[in-house]
Every structure is written in C-alpha cells, then in structure tokens.
Amino acid sequence: MNLVCPVPLDRYPQVLLAHGGGGKLSQQLLKQIFLPAFGASETGSHDAAVFTANQSSLAFTTDSYVINPLFFPGGDIGSLAVHGTVNDLAMAGATPRYISVGFILEEGLPMETLWRVAQSLGQAAQNCGVEILTGDTKVVDRGKGDGIFINTSGIGSLDHQQTIHPNQVQVGDRLILSGDLGRHGMAIMAVRQGLEFETTIESDSAPVHREVQALLSAGIPIHCLRDLTRGGLASAVNEIAQTSGVTMALRETLIPVEAEVQAACELLGFDPLYVANEGRFLAIVPPEAEQKTVEILQTFHPQATAIGTVTGKSAQTLGLVSLESSIGAPRLLDMISGEQLPRIC
Amino acid sequence: MNLVCPVPLDRYPQVLLAHGGGGKLSQQLLKQIFLPAFGASETGSHDAAVFTANQSSLAFTTDSYVINPLFFPGGDIGSLAVHGTVNDLAMAGATPRYISVGFILEEGLPMETLWRVAQSLGQAAQNCGVEILTGDTKVVDRGKGDGIFINTSGIGSLDHQQTIHPNQVQVGDRLILSGDLGRHGMAIMAVRQGLEFETTIESDSAPVHREVQALLSAGIPIHCLRDLTRGGLASAVNEIAQTSGVTMALRETLIPVEAEVQAACELLGFDPLYVANEGRFLAIVPPEAEQKTVEILQTFHPQATAIGTVTGKSAQTLGLVSLESSIGAPRLLDMISGEQLPRIC
Incomplete structure (x- = not known):
C-alpha cells in the first residue's frame, strides 16, 4: 500500500472536470491512483474485462452516466446508460446478456422525469436483448446531485474463440x-x-x-x-x-x-x-x-x-x-x- | 409500456429522500416504476439476482454508496462500498468473486481524499478475497455532486445446491x-x-x-x-x-x-x-x-x-x-x- 499520494499534489491538489474526460488526466488517475490501489494490471483499462466461470468466458464492465441535459435529440440518459454498457461489452467481443441499474437521484426530481427515464431505459434494454437483473436506488439531498445519475454494469458471454484486444x-x-x-x-x-x-x-x-x-x-x-x-x-x-x-x-x-x-x-x-x-x-x-x-x-x-x-x-x-x-x-x-x-x- | 406515470403525482410529485430509504416508499418506486419499466419480476428485489452461464450459477448485484461523511469511525465510503456488495452476494449464498467500481467525483474534491478512499477500497477488496475487475470514473461540476459517490457491482459463484430465498x-x-x-x-x-x-x-x-x-x-x-x-x-x-x-x-x-x-x-x-x-x-x-x-x-x-x-x-x-x-x-x-x-x- 502506498503511504504517500502518488499524484503531484502541488500541481493537482483537487479533482478537475478533465479527470473524468477520458484523456490524459483520466489516464493519470487510473495509473497513479486506481491501478496501484486496486492491485490491478493495466489490461483493466480496456472497455470490459474478461473472466472465466466454470469454463465459460464472460465479460464484465461498468459505467456511470452523468449526462446533462437528461433528454436530448436522439436519446436520453436512460437509453444512453444501456447503449454505453452494451457497447463496452461488444467491444470485448462479448454478447451482452445482463445489466444492473443503480440510480442516484436528487431529492426534488420530478417523479414523472424518473418515470420517463425508467421507461426509456427498459425499452432500450429490450431492444438490445439484455435483461435487467438487479438494481438499486439512492436519493441524495437537494443540491448534492443533479437530477439523475445512473450506473449500469453489464455481463456478456464470449461465444467465440477470438482474442480481441x-x-x-x-x-x-x-x-x-x-x-x-x-x-x-x-x-x-x-x-x-x-x-x-x-x-x-x-x-x-x-x-x-x-x-x-x-x-x-x-x-x-x-x-x-x-x-x-x-x-x-x-x-x-x-x-x-x-x-x-x-x-x-x-x-x-x-x-x-x-x-x-x-x-x-x-x-x-x-x-x-x-x-x-x-x-x-x-x-x-x-x-x-x-x-x-x-x-x-x-x-x-x-x-x-x-x-x-x-x-x-x-x-x-x-x-x-x-x-x-x-x-x-x-x-x-x-x-x-x-x-x-x-x-x- | 405505460403511457401514464403510475405513481400518484398529486401525492408524490417529486422524489423524496425517503424514496431511497429502503422502506415503504422505496418499495413503491420499485413496484410502480422500475419493475414494470424493466419487465422484471418481483424476485429482482432480493439482494442479488442469480443467473446461469454454461451450467454454472452466478449471482449479480449492484449498489451505489452516497454516505455522508466519507470517513467515519470504523470505516469509510471505500471499504463500505466493498462490504455492502460482498454482503449482498453473500445473502444470495454466493461466494463473492469480482467487483466493478464506478466513481462519480465532484470537481474540487481534494486529490488526497480520493487517494485515501481508493486505498481503503482496494484493501477491503483484498481482505474480502474479491478481484476488482473493471472501473469507471466520472467527474461532475462543483455543486452537482457531493465529494464521492461510488457504485460497486459484484459477481459471485454459487458453489452449493441450496436455494436460499x-x-x-x-x-x-x-x-x-x-x-x-x-x-x-x-x-x-x-x-x-x-x-x-x-x-x-x-x-x-x-x-x-x-x-x-x-x-x-x-x-x-x-x-x-x-x-x-x-x-x-x-x-x-x-x-x-x-x-x-x-x-x-x-x-x-x-x-x-x-x-x-x-x-x-x-x-x-x-x-x-x-x-x-x-x-x-x-x-x-x-x-x-x-x-x-x-x-x-x-x-x-x-x-x-x-x-x-x-x-x-x-x-x-x-x-x-x-x-x-x-x-x-x-x-x-x-x-x-x-x-x-x-x-x-
């Protein structure tokens, strides 16, 4: 276990928006904080990770969705949360099978907004042929969230012998x-x-x-x-x-x-x-x-x-x-x- | 697909903190919005869901952690996020094997706080004998989150023939x-x-x-x-x-x-x-x-x-x-x- 934070704190004393942007700073966070702390190898940075259960190969992935606005031309946070995770599994060459859905809601969110997002999420899952297997809902106090955040994790099966990496x-x-x-x-x-x-x-x-x-x-x-x-x-x-x-x-x-x-x-x-x-x-x-x-x-x-x-x-x-x-x-x-x-x- | 929101909007026009409290209102949300939208049966309300891959039974669960404060006597959000998901798998009688970790960070979070939480999370995973297989990090603008939210999803194996339900x-x-x-x-x-x-x-x-x-x-x-x-x-x-x-x-x-x-x-x-x-x-x-x-x-x-x-x-x-x-x-x-x-x- 590291005893001193490996990120240069004089340069990056705080988390910036860019640390979540998928670029250089995201990679620094991964390499300097997460991979050492989690004892994980760098292959974990691929879209989905593959594991074996009783001789069958499965892929596992997770993504949180914090998009603003919640609804946009061509989609919404609900369908996006399904597509993103389905696509991460597809990128490992896996057939998407199951997803989990974790909501973090902000107190005061209009109930009808939640309902519309849930309907869209369910419809997208059906269109993709994946089953929503498990879920969780948390509510944070007003001003401590932003409407709806969604995490979806997904499990897919590898039904071929190719190594895609x-x-x-x-x-x-x-x-x-x-x-x-x-x-x-x-x-x-x-x-x-x-x-x-x-x-x-x-x-x-x-x-x-x-x-x-x-x-x-x-x-x-x-x-x-x-x-x-x-x-x-x-x-x-x-x-x-x-x-x-x-x-x-x-x-x-x-x-x-x-x-x-x-x-x-x-x-x-x-x-x-x-x-x-x-x-x-x-x-x-x-x-x-x-x-x-x-x-x-x-x-x-x-x-x-x-x-x-x-x-x-x-x-x-x-x-x-x-x-x-x-x-x-x-x-x-x-x-x-x-x-x-x-x-x- | 429902065409009208099934939650009585005159009574619950907005999401309340209690909708995330694990009690009656949480159950209403599950029964009136999520289960119909996701085409899921009520067995999904169990701690973890069981599925079969190539004749091996696996359990899958998800939970988001939004605890405040992040550090408390006896633990922190990092170790809690591991224990909670490991325990949900255990409650299905599964042996916890793999977890995913999704961070939603608030812009301005002290980098050292993130590092301490990541170290604790990694240590807890090691103590529990679970492997952190995949992860994701998003950052939301200042005032739209609350330091650190964590989602962990977990996969466990069912190594026995009992039905625990x-x-x-x-x-x-x-x-x-x-x-x-x-x-x-x-x-x-x-x-x-x-x-x-x-x-x-x-x-x-x-x-x-x-x-x-x-x-x-x-x-x-x-x-x-x-x-x-x-x-x-x-x-x-x-x-x-x-x-x-x-x-x-x-x-x-x-x-x-x-x-x-x-x-x-x-x-x-x-x-x-x-x-x-x-x-x-x-x-x-x-x-x-x-x-x-x-x-x-x-x-x-x-x-x-x-x-x-x-x-x-x-x-x-x-x-x-x-x-x-x-x-x-x-x-x-x-x-x-x-x-x-x-x-x-």
Missing part, C-alpha cells in the same frame, strides 16, 4: 470506422448552447453489438475494437497505439462528418475527432479483411469506411498517430488533454 | 441474528451531530461472507438470508414476511444492542430496530438447525442469537411481524415508512 494489433492492420463522427457531442452542445440549425443534430446513441456479431459471424479476424466515446476517435487511437506499441496513420479526408456537425464544431470551436460518440466504433482488422469488414458495416451505416493503417512498431508513448489533413500536410494527432465537453455521457 | 421460509423456522444492532447508523449520526460518548461508537461495517460460508460448510439448511442495511431489522423482517406470505414473532429482550448505541438512540429519538447495519444479517433456518447456527455465528460474534420464530401463514401485507416488548406487551413491528437516516450508506 489492443495487444493483437499488428503492423499493416487497417482501421475501419463504423459511421460518421461527432453527432452525440454536438447534439448535446447544441441543446446546452441553445443553437438551432436547419435540421436538428441527433445523437448517434445506439447499440453496436449487432454490428460486432455480424463481423464475428462472417469470420472476420478482428484484432481490436474500441467505441469512440469520451475523448472521441483521437483519444481512442492514441490509447490503442500506446497499449499496442504501434504507430498509426489516418487520413482526415476519409473520416465522415456530417455537414451540420462540421458547422456546429466550427461555430463552437471543436474538433470532431475529439468529440464523443455513443454509437460508433473502430475495428482494427488485417488488411485482407478490410473490404469485407467495410461491406458488412455499411449494411448498418452507409458511411462506414476505412480511415487508416497501423504503420509500424514504437516504444514511445507520444507522437504515435499521424493525421494527413485535408490540405495534404501530416500532423500529429494527440490524445485529448483537458476536458473538451464535460458531462457528455 | 424468501420463498423457502416455512412456519416454525427460527430467526437468527448475527450480532448486535445499530452501530453503523449511530456511528454516522454521532459524527454528524458532533456527539461524544465515553467510547466512540464504531460502525459494524464488515464483510459477512465468511459467516455464510461457515454455515453452508457445516451443512446448515439455510432457508433465507438478509443483511440489515437501510431500514434495519424491522424493514428486513417485514419484507421477508411479505414475500414469503408468513407472520413472525420477535422478542425484543433477545435483540442485542450495545449500551452506548442504545443511549445514542434514546438521545436522538431512534429505534435501533430501524437503524442501518453494514455487517449484520438475519439467517432463517429450520428449528432443528437453530442451535448449530447460533454456535457457528457466535464464533464470529459472541452476540449472535436467536430472536424469533416464523409463526404462521398469511396473505396480508401489513401486520405480519409482532414484537414482544421488554415489558411483555406485544406490538406490531411495521416497515420503516419515511426516511429515518438519509445517506447512511
């Missing part, structure tokens, strides 16, 4: 994106800022486990999967590159972003590559599987496409991902450092 | 209490109120899975187990009596309460039978197993003792539990109705 990534592998980027984050920001566009930007919040099942059923030898939530695509590729010890090259012109989302990003000063998505993922597959992977994913989202390649090995932790921009110049794509969009999920 | 309770069964009552709740209240007694009241926060394992190993045919958290002993026996369709008789003089705890209860106007415990449980066993159960539990806590009997069948939902008080007169022991001690766990 960053350590499976190989030089030459292709990066396949499952659809367009940035809609969840910009839908939330548009509501918060009261922005109006010609068409309302809808969140991409959706389950992706059926996409993954389709790839597995088709025999695609998936090396790694990652959903593009907090920190967006940029943070996801950096995290994988670090864990896998590889460099990657992405081409910006290949990355699909809807015109409305692009406009909102420019207006608000965001880079869509760092914006959170809740229904998009990256599949890393060997080059010979690229075409078939894209074809299968396009049956779900017409904009699914290959966006880059694993270019080499590297023992560095920085400068691993390069992006060839739309004007042709390459630049380094770093992990998100601060907090771009607090409470996006 | 309220529906196994039979007329003639004995109620065995695993130790003295009221210490957790009164330890928290003493800190909140700034009360000082000759000796500091320490919380009973502790894992109880080893007690349960000892009973199972000894071949005790356990019918039902229930930990005595929110709502205390009184709510637990009422909940079991309702689910089992039985009446029960308890003798107050047999129920152990430490003198300091009794004094604190009298001073603050609490009934120790309604006060939350975090390391005490009730075992319901057939009469022929009473003596052996008490003997085994006394090797863990000298005050473990038989406190009552299942007296008959009943289809009522009220007036199921009678208490013979210390002056000999019987009275009905009802479930907690309001919120006696908010944010006790």
